[in-house]
Amino acid sequence: MSRSLLEVRDLRVTLRTARGPAEALRGLSFSLQRGDTLGVVGESGCGKSLLALTLMGLLPDGARVSGSVRLDGRELLAQDEAAWCRLRGHRIAMVFQEPMTALNPLQPIGRQVAEPLRLHRGLDAKAARAEALRLLEQVRMPQAARRLDAYAHQLSGGQRQRVLIAMALACQPDLLIADEPTTALDVTLQREILQLMADLVAQRHMALMLISHDLAVIARNVRRVLVMYGGLGVEQGPVDQVLRRPLHPYTRGLLAARPRLGASRSQRLHTIPGRVPELADLPRGCPFADRCAHRAAVCDDRPMPQVASPQHEVACVRWAELMA
Template sequence: MEPRQSSPASPLLEVSGLGIELDTHRGPARAVRDVGFSLAQGETLGLIGESGSGKSLTAMALMGLLPQGARTQGSVRLAGQELLTLSDAQMCRIRGQRIGMIFQEPMTALNPVHTIGAQVAEPLRLHKGLSARHAREAALELLHRVGIPQPAQRIDAYPHQFSGGQRQRITIAMALACQPDLLIADEPTTALDVTVQQQILDLIADLVDERGMSLILISHDLGVISQNVDRMLVMYGGMVVESGSTEQVFQHMAHPYTRGLLAARPHMASAGGAHKARLSTIAGTVPELADLPEGCPFAGRCGFTADPCWSERPAAREPQAGHRVRCLREEAMAAAPPGLAGAQA
């Protein structure tokens, strides 16, 4: 599936200077730091990084679903409306109606004691004011559209009576019920086998195209991102370390972490044959929030770490128009073979 061309329309979503501070057992910690991006109507954006990089927390800030006690700064504007200052009641009117979300684990997103028909119909009754009969009819159409077999016979079934892939299709129907402007898909294929993963990704892409929605796709898989979004943000330690069009980033990876992620991907050629190379890895592990350095969050794990990396926050620069990167060791990394940057054999 080829990435779609981005829309020239004015931004639907504008995020600037987004910061999120959480209370941890070791005190306050900055979980997201100075994140900014914009998204036009009909455009697709990928957020990629390891667990703990801040991807899902950024998405939760857009939805107004941050953990209790979380503190935010910066701005999140949807069609010009500031979201970070809205009350819970006001955000409830945004969620589902203007912004839909597909969660990575459908069994936790679905209520086990309610039928799937009731759950898909609920946002239609809540946000659109439909009667029970009309909401049920609309839910039936949605279940048919997302590929649930025999929806008329299964609309009164419960979540445990469906396979993992079917449950994810049901959560997609719920997210799309009110035809939101923005769809957030948070690791939507994590618990699915490879064949079902592609079916779900194809379904999301088709629905986004069909309804003209904007999409934020969150993943740790570079392959998923490369095939499904127009632009991408690479996140590490709560910071965007590289961003640009998908084509730009993959052709000119300018940050050690981005290169490390690519080098760590398994390749078919290494799965068999006379020569079996060891899979490259990124040294170390993602540090706890309280242990992130003041400077570059990747300092220490990066093979190009120098003293300034620990204390000096890298400024964003543009090696080419629209392609931004935060790295103090640009020259040293550019001179190294691509497979060595940020990874170890």
């Protein structure tokens, strides 16, 4: 079997908070092959975006990180900032959640798309501008030549998202991370952006990590899914297996909370009781224990991932009992 492009093992990140150090990622492990697509889902505060920032080497000051993150066999956590700068935008690229704040309002779009081309590929200004135009055309930017000299505030939300994708793809990265790339876009634009990313991943044979809270988006656009809660991967596997036969109580709660077509107006939506705890308040054992209807004394110990079936793992000590 060929080596994975990305190997994450026992990844732990501790952040400074007003209440002292808090473990935000708590032993996360997964892998990603070239050409593969992984969806990362969970409620706000479960650690999805922090995972993306860790993989980009963009953790806040004072953060402590341990474990292993390997890209093509190269350990990334041991790299200094100069090495990270050579990787970011080159071999690992990210489409950030909010394009209006991710783009520089003082620089024209063409210059921003050209910047990674000049930094990482050594193109001169003329060649970088020509390549920036080609990239904008590739991401189907309307009137791309005219947009080169436009500013972010002159573009629509969908157009700004296309600019971010063009910037991320400029140096043909091995791994593309997309953090909620369709936030605030209407359904038609969502479909266009996600299809565009799928086409580009297939053409360039790169790996895609798609972060979203929308299970429908995940179901349609990735092959594998990682469900996160409390900084822990509580369930992961092929998307059809996980979403059709969820094993962890949290995954089952997320699926049950989806609105359903044809439901009567009087039918109340299922909700997961409680709320995602603050980092400093996470229980010592299973992070979902305080909200779980099936909590038992054994849940007070940190759960280890268990193999439920080939490629399908769940971090719940009672999963087999509950499914039975």
